[in-house]
Amino acid sequence: MNFDNDILVTAKTWCDDMNMEFEGVGENNVLLVKDARGRIWHVPSYIIEQSIKKDDKEQINHPSHYNKEGRKECIDEMVDIYGVEDTVIWCIITAKKYLYRAGEKEGNSALQDVLKSKWYLKWAFTHGVPVRYISKFEELWEQTLNALVTFGNEI
Secondary structure (H helix, E strand, C coil), X not given: CCCCHXXXXXXXXXXXHCCCEEEEECCCCEEEEECCCCCEXXXXXXXXXXXXXXXXXXXXXXXXXXXXXXXCCHHHHHHHHHCHHHHHHHHHHXXXXXXXXXXXXXXXXHHHXXXXXXXXXXXXXXXXXXXXXXXXXXXXXXXXXXXXXXXXXXX
């Protein structure tokens, strides 16, 4: 299978962002990625390309409506007010909301909602998921990966 170098670099970047490992290229333009449990996911390359488009990425990672001039980003203000642990728990709950409504809110694609869920889960993970929430976190992470593949196929 011949992929140009840009797509392979993009795939590796996507895997790093998802805390997964790039394993290679399979049949029918499918990229093989391994999760933390060692499971191999078959992800069509166009899903990865769509999920990191610059315009969508800014709407997901740092949307302007959460960045007010002269203030911290909203999530940073939440940490200041509620603390890291409560903000982590809120992120896990918010990730569930985005998965639940994926594709149902007017103006938001299913893929965009799933990517928002991923963003909140990744933020929670990097800031320390409380032990009592680890099983819920892992369940949502797997649902997010499944939804990413499912809704990515609808592009």
